[in-house]
Amino acid sequence: MLDYDEEAGRYDASRGGEPRAAAAAQAVLDLIPPGARDLLDIACGTGIVTRCFPSARTGLRVTGVDLSASMTRRAAARLPGAVVRADSRRLPFGDARFDATVSVWLLHLQSGPEDVRALVEECARVLRPGGVYVTTVDKAASHNVGSDIDAVLSARPRSPVRDAAADVAACAAENGLVPAGQAVFRGHGQGRSPRRTIADLRRGWFVTLSPGSLLADTFAARLAALPDQDRPRPDPLFHLRAFRKSPAPGNGGTTAVTDGSACRGLG
DSSP states (O other): OOOHHHHHHHHHHHTTHHHHHHHHHHHHHTTSOTTOOEEEEETOTTSTTTTHHHHHSTTOEEEEEESOHHHHHHHHHHSTTSEEEOOTTSOSSOTTOEEEEEESSOGGGOSSHHHHHHHHHHHHHTEEEEEEEEEEEOHHHHTOOSOHHHHHHTTSOOOOOSOOHHHHHHHHHHTTEEEEEEEEEEOTTOOOOHHHHHHHHHTTOSTTSOTTSHHHHHHHHHHHTSSOTTOOOOOOEEEEEEEEETTSOOOOOOOOEEOOOTTTTOO
């Protein structure tokens, strides 16, 4: 598991920067009703996505929360007075406080199903009736783009999948959340090259391949044998699911791939 306090300084640059943030924010906003006024971004990280929300939608107030001290400091610099440090499984907010809750790239990091349930329960608790919860699902699968890198990595030991779409939907249903739509967005700048994948392997990105282990070194050697060591393979496509808090109706929804323009031009 990566240390996100250590990761904070390079997080944005290593994960697509502003283009990816814009795509993520726009896809999320496409699933949130226009009348929403208070949005909670859970595990907001550096705030690069969080600050896009009010830029793209006039009148939307955002609050960010993250457990990492380093991430929280960076987010607070982007959103002064709107970021708090807290555990997403025990949110420091009252019931029915927000019109929308968002957890992008978070559920897959949970240590077990009980943590996923606790997190979804908290997201539902702080939602007002009719509010919408938006989250990424099947995050690991999003990175499998059918490349030669994926072919090499397919033989590695697998981690348990904590954010499977069906499991997340079941947790949502347990907490009075009904399906309200879905979307797909592109992870701009995250297409893997062999050399970059080797670097990620050596810094602990792949949790079942311990840096410095014989198994990790074996996969590094296989990756080093691939052609075009610095050519990025296709970008991943990330999947969002939205759920509306009962008793408001909510069903169906369409799927769209979003390139995003929510905060283009921001520095």
